Amino acid sequence: MLKKKIEKAFNEHLNKELFSSYLYLSMAAHLDANGYEGMAAWMRIQSQEEYDHGMKFFDFINERGSRVTLGAIEAPKKEWKSPLEIFEEAYKHECYISKEIHKLMDMAIAEKDYPSISFLNFFVDEQVEEENTAIKIVDNLKMVGDRGVSLYMLDRNLGKRGAAAK
Numbered sequence: 001m002l003k004k005k006i007e008k009a010f011n012e013h014l015n016k017e018l019f020s021s022y023l024y025l026s027m028a029a030h031l032d033a034n035g036y037e038g039m040a041a042w043m044r045i046q047s048q049e050e051y052d053h054g055m056k057f058f059d060f061i062n063e064r065g066s067r068v069t070l071g072a073i074e075a076p077k078k079e080w081k082s083p084l085e086i087f088e089e090a091y092k093h094e095c096y097i098s099k100e101i102h103k104l105m106d107m108a109i110a111e112k113d114y115p116s117i118s119f120l121n122f123f124v125d126e127q128v129e130e131e132n133t134a135i136k137i138v139d140n141l142k143m144v145g146d147r148g149v150s151l152y153m154l155d156r157n158l159g160k161r162g163a164a165a166k
């Protein structure tokens with residue numbers, strides 16, 4: 001079984017991953033409503049990934065003979081000024097999640113909980129990828145600025161993630 005403090009922290013993190021999923025789904029809805037179909041598809045896949053991350057915590061807590069407890073998921077923001085603002089926020093959110101994962105790792109190390117350390121290693125690596133992917137899109141959006149044709153092309157390109165995933 002997980003130590004009580006780790007069980008509590010993992011349950012709280014499960015909620016954070018589910019919130020991430022909800023936040024990206026809200027971003028997808030906003031992008032879709034504003035005609036950015038490709039980015040909306042990209043964000044929707046991102047939302048699914050975050051749900052899967054949450055489920056990894058769900059399964060791990062169960063596998064360790066501990067108890068999953070689900071709390072309320074905070075309502076996400078609904079409106080943004082631009083795709084750039086959306087992806088900047090997604091990047092900042094991933095940096096926050098990385099810090100939270102590192103805190104969990106600190107706790108697992110302090111408690112000498114080797115299975116949890118091994119489990120969390122996946123997330124340490126995953127967060128490097130998540131931050132990198134988000135910042136690259138932010139950079140691309142800055143490069144494109146408000147040039148309509150380029151923005152359209154970028155939107156189309158990001159939409160290919162959806163096609164590749166299906």
Ligand code: MG
Nearest residue numbers: 017020050053
């Ligand atoms: Mg995640």
